[in-house]
Amino acid sequence: MTRNLAILQHSSMVAKAAYEIAQRTTEIDKHLAYQCGMLHDVGKLYLPSEESYKHPYLGYEIMQKNSEYFVAQICVSHAFPVFAAEDYLEYYCHGDRAEIKKIKGALANVERNIYIELIQFCDKISGVNSFMSLDEKFTLYKYKKNKTIDDNVAEAIKRNYSVLSQIKGRLDEMIQDDVYLVLKSI
Numbered sequence: 001m002t003r004n005l006a007i008l009q010h011s012s013m014v015a016k017a018a019y020e021i022a023q024r025t026t027e028i029d030k031h032l033a034y035q036c037g038m039l040h041d042v043g044k045l046y047l048p049s050e051e052s053y054k055h056p057y058l059g060y061e062i063m064q065k066n067s068e069y070f071v072a073q074i075c076v077s078h079a080f081p082v083f084a085a086e087d088y089l090e091y092y093c094h095g096d097r098a099e100i101k102k103i104k105g106a107l108a109n110v111e112r113n114i115y116i117e118l119i120q121f122c123d124k125i126s127g128v129n130s131f132m133s134l135d136e137k138f139t140l141y142k143y144k145k146n147k148t149i150d151d152n153v154a155e156a157i158k159r160n161y162s163v164l165s166q167i168k169g170r171l172d173e174m175i176q177d178d179v180y181l182v183l184k185s186i
């Protein structure tokens, strides 16, 4: 599978999950949720894989230029459940100070909302053609990365997961069901 096809398939999984959750709530518009899911990784399509860490901000820029301000906020925030957590940004951007500055600048003007949280959650649990729980993803992540990360980064990743678990709790409450069970049935 080409990289771009994998990106599009992942985006479509995120969109599907967001739509299914949204349509079981009264607060979230399912069409907007779907659109946010489809576009959250758009920046990746314009970057080689070694510069993939630039995709949240590039996606933000692309959407801003197209006057899609709401989706722009989704793009720049989707990878950062704790928003501007310095240790995590440093790790995520491989120490690229210029990129960190751009992301922090954009995030400073973004207010957390339910669509941002929904996409942060759906992104984390969506693969290319299946869903997994936060626990499964976290275990996979630790397994893959534990040799290369220092304690501060490990802490920052844990904080991300704890925020994502809280988001899952809020979504479960909104849909009056377990998000994982719902996604299993689609």
Ligand SMILES: [Fe+2]
Binding pocket: 040, 041, 055, 078, 079
């Ligand atoms: Fe992404």
